[in-house]
Amino acid sequence: MNRFMKWLAESFAPTMNRWFSKPWLAAVSSCMQKIIPFILTGSLIYFYNVFVSFIPSLPDLSPILNYSFMLITMIVAFMMANQCMEKLNHPGYTTNAGIVAICILFMAVTPKGDSADSLSSFMGNLGPSGIAVGMVIGLLVSVVFHLWGKLHFLEDSSVPDFVTGWINTIIPNVVCLAIGMIVVFNFGINLVDVILGIFMPISNILSTLPGFVLYSFVMGFFYTLGVSTWLWGAISTPVFMINIQQNIDAVAAGNAATQIVTSEAVFTLAFITMGGVCCTLGLNLLMCFSKSKQLKMLGRVFLAPSIFNINEPIMFGAPVVFNPLLMLPAWINAIIGPIYVWILMSTGLLNIPSKMIQVGQIPAPFCSVMVTQDMRALLWWAVLFVIYIAIWYPFFKVYEKQKLQEESQQVA
Known part of the structure; x- marks a missing residue:
């Protein structure tokens, strides 16, 4: 794992940043x-x-x-x-x-x-x-x-x-x-x-489930390497725009919306980006109640932007970026989120967005209800929040233990 992280930090990420610049x-x-x-x-x-x-x-x-x-x-x-x-x-x-x-x-x-x-x-x-x-x-x-x-x-x-x-x-x-x-x-x-x-x-x-998952994972993976998620807009924006327009036209014609993969489903819904890309709201909550003074202080500072799905502070301040203990759960979340959304929407357990509302900084789960016009979004958001916390928890506790040791050494 150490060799892999060294390769990511010293070779892969710098190469990608140079390429994307x-x-x-x-x-x-x-x-x-x-x-x-x-x-x-x-x-x-x-x-x-x-x-x-x-x-x-x-x-x-x-x-x-x-x-x-x-x-x-x-x-x-x-x-x-x-x-x-x-x-x-x-x-x-x-x-x-x-x-x-x-x-x-x-x-x-x-x-x-x-x-x-x-x-x-x-x-x-x-x-x-x-x-x-x-x-x-x-x-x-x-x-x-x-x-x-x-x-x-x-x-x-x-x-x-x-x-x-x-x-x-x-x-x-x-x-x-x-x-x-x-x-x-x-x-x-x-x-x-x-x-x-x-x-x-x-x-x-x-617009398929594998493509949906791959897009979310690639975006999350590169984000944990410090590469901006804006870079993927050239690929996703044309698809998102076409799909949401198809949903709008379908509903206007009296039919059901069918295109799940839209910007509304990825961002505005705040399921796949709960707290921001890589779903860091659960991590932020755990930090707020940490035994580590540093993590607790940072968690409370980062909470306000996280509620509005802005997570650059926690990604670079916790940090999640280039932190092997927190990168892995971030990648897992990037896979779990789109699968969860796809299952809910494809089975009719949650409405597919049919209005173009791309204001991703509205606090969840209010934005989840707003974009789906479905009160069931409250329940499914809460369930997913618990799932994300469960994913973050074991990795966070190991990281917290490391921070506690560092703090005890500083005191000594």
Whole structure:
């Protein structure tokens, strides 16, 4: 075990951190963080609509939703190109590349055939179901701008700077738009279908129980190595957005929601992330009643953020990160959580979320009832809390014993 932990700490984790800090991956991660406010804006309106269903006289706020979250694919296209240029050190192209990405996205999503003049079809293509399209187009535009930027065209010439700036902007603009025109109009390729077709296998795998468990475990495993969970947004966000939209549409049509794997089920429900990723609320409670003065003090300091499912303090302060005694139960929790949620929802013991509410910092189990609209969530949350405490307990007691020995030696 010691050799394994040494390898994780000295070889695996540093390599992963270096890999994930590379400009392209850092840009994707940053893009996922930048779009969160727009997703939360939509979440607030969906949450508000819960009250509208009980009080119909409340004003209709759907335009706020339609012109924020329902344009998320356009926002992603801009942000992806924008962040790629920023991370690749092309500050002069950050805005322009983003705008060009939107232009090409419009080429790709503009309806054709019988629905060519349909505004609703056009707006629908810019919604959450096409978020993967926005990501790919933003990346492809960034490749062109990056390659052109590396040429440093006219950099040391006598041409005035403003003229050089125009030329170095116009040329990649024309190249990107020309490529988009040839692909979409000359060759008649439906970029939306092609890109979504590429992502479909990922969506199909992640939407299964094994994929659900694997995603949760990988996220938890790397988190215990100090690698941010934001990095996995590029994989999960398109799938989560498509799945929750399918649930919303199904319920609106009078059918039952069927897609379990959504951001609501992973985060807002606060079962898989009870206290935060790796389910550290149980550990936090045990620390609050520890015989170790240090662990008790830390537990009480960390309790408030844990209640709001924010666990960076306990992950890095307890610590769980690179602590072999606490990493193992964290990994076990990352497996138990999705299995538990899948069993409950697939058997009808708990409602599958059918509203997009991605406000993960609402204290549980209130958020659990809110996102499922099911009072049974209170019972199942309490049962799972006990399970998590039971998983943490033996490992925590061993760790506590070590801390007590350290404290006694300091006193001596």
